[in-house]
Amino acid sequence: MTAPAASPTADALVTAPLDRAASGKRLDVAEIESLYRLPLPGVAAVANGLRLDRRDPDVVTFLIDRNINYTNVCNVGCNFCAFYRTRRQPDSYTLDYEQISEKIRELEEVGGTRILLQGGVNPELGLDYYTGLLRHVKAHHPTIRIDAFSPEEVLFMEKTFGLSLDGLLDTLIEAGLDGLPGAGGEILEDDVRAKAAPARIKSDDWFRIIDAAQRKGLYTIATMVIGFGESYAQRARHLLKIRDQQDRANSLYGGNGFSGFAMWSLQTEHTRLHGKAPGATAHEYLQQLAIARIALDNIPNIQASWPGQGFKVAQASLYYGANDLGSTMLEENVVSAAGGHGRHRATVRELVRIAVDAGFTPAIRNSRFEIIEWPDAQAILARGAENPEAGRAVGAGP
Numbered sequence: 001m002t003a004p005a006a007s008p009t010a011d012a013l014v015t016a017p018l019d020r021a022a023s024g025k026r027l028d029v030a031e032i033e034s035l036y037r038l039p040l041p042g043v044a045a046v047a048n049g050l051r052l053d054r055r056d057p058d059v060v061t062f063l064i065d066r067n068i069n070y071t072n073v074c075n076v077g078c079n080f081c082a083f084y085r086t087r088r089q090p091d092s093y094t095l096d097y098e099q100i101s102e103k104i105r106e107l108e109e110v111g112g113t114r115i116l117l118q119g120g121v122n123p124e125l126g127l128d129y130y131t132g133l134l135r136h137v138k139a140h141h142p143t144i145r146i147d148a149f150s151p152e153e154v155l156f157m158e159k160t161f162g163l164s165l166d167g168l169l170d171t172l173i174e175a176g177l178d179g180l181p182g183a184g185g186e187i188l189e190d191d192v193r194a195k196a197a198p199a200r201i202k203s204d205d206w207f208r209i210i211d212a213a214q215r216k217g218l219y220t221i222a223t224m225v226i227g228f229g230e231s232y233a234q235r236a237r238h239l240l241k242i243r244d245q246q247d248r249a250n251s252l253y254g255g256n257g258f259s260g261f262a263m264w265s266l267q268t269e270h271t272r273l274h275g276k277a278p279g280a281t282a283h284e285y286l287q288q289l290a291i292a293r294i295a296l297d298n299i300p301n302i303q304a305s306w307p308g309q310g311f312k313v314a315q316a317s318l319y320y321g322a323n324d325l326g327s328t329m330l331e332e333n334v335v336s337a338a339g340g341h342g343r344h345r346a347t348v349r350e351l352v353r354i355a356v357d358a359g360f361t362p363a364i365r366n367s368r369f370e371i372i373e374w375p376d377a378q379a380i381l382a383r384g385a386e387n388p389e390a391g392r393a394v395g396a397g398p
């Protein structure tokens with residue numbers, strides 16, 4: 001008589017998705033959801049292993065760029081936004097081209113290569129403001145890449161200027177647009193979006209616009225914001241929708257899918273969601289980052305978010321699946337308006353130090369994650385010791 005086959009233990013059932021992920025298998029939505037209920041160290045170990053497999057294990061990258069918010073006038077009125085103003089408010093603004101040029105010159109002085117141009121949805125701006133702006137930047141700053149306009153802004157232009165989406169994107173590309181950042185992803189589940197921002201772009205439109213941008217060869221990244229009170233299932237579905245879009249771009253658009261994935265936690269200071277949305281702790285952020293690395297098997301670049309999480313959690317993120325520190329930013333107005341960690345720009349030295357102290361070689365990249373410079377880390381860190389900036393670096397005293 002043979003002994004009955006041993007049934008799997010409860011532990012084996014619980015960790016099976018993690019084992020499958022560790023061996024390179026793709027997880028389904030239920031398996032991804034189950035990862036949120038596992039102890040974080042095991043999930044992090046698998047995420048870190050996948051990060052080491054998918055990108056150079058020794059290297060952490062970052063970009064030197066600047067966010068420029070060309071207008072804070074916006075008629076969408078998201079409940080989580082402390083940045084926007086109505087046009088009647090005294091501190092509303094729209095930058096003219098020379099003001100934008102001045103900001104770009106500051107970026108050029110520190111060796112920056114890219115601007116991220118984003119604004120509110122300002123109903124007073126015509127198509128000629130946008131195309132004129134792109135042409136102005138290309139004419140006066142030819143080495144600067146322009147990644148501009150979220151799907152929300154593109155949706156406004158599409159509805160307002162009487163152009164098809166294809167026609168609109170062709171017009172913007174002809175004027176100088178290089179990329180369409182994937183801002184406004186948050187959680188791409190409409191019931192979460194409806195509570196956080198009833199007038200916000202719906203998830204179908206977000207993907208429709210991103211898909212068209214990818215088809216036309218534009219740079220895009222995928223984004224995620226946690227802390228609205230969304231469920232684990234909704235987070236898992238958000239990740240799978242992004243993965244599906246990446247599969248589509250890889251098969252139809254010659255691999256011109258998302259260049260990377262950026263995720264941060266909701267900041268609610270000075271917003272209507274303050275005290276109403278839970279936000280996310282450091283543990284929850286690191287858990288989500290690790291699960292994103294596991295779930296997004298077709299997106300090799302995962303960013304740590306120092307503006308949302310602070311430098312120290314961002315540094316820890318490098319062992320939870322992240323291979324990139326985002327960018328120096330020089331200027332950021334949207335997340336900072338709602339709180340965050342009080343730091344909305346970073347020096348090259350600070351990002352170099354984060355990478356080196358964590359055991360990596362820092363590299364400066366472009367927005368497509370191609371390495372364009374290997375900074376002399378030891379020289380940068382030595383210089384910094386005599387520089388007041390040194391006191392602001394990770395690990396420095398108060």
Ligand code: SF4
Nearest residue numbers: 074076077078081120
């Ligand atoms: S998040 Fe963007 S679209 Fe929403 S209110 Fe703020 S500026 Fe407007």
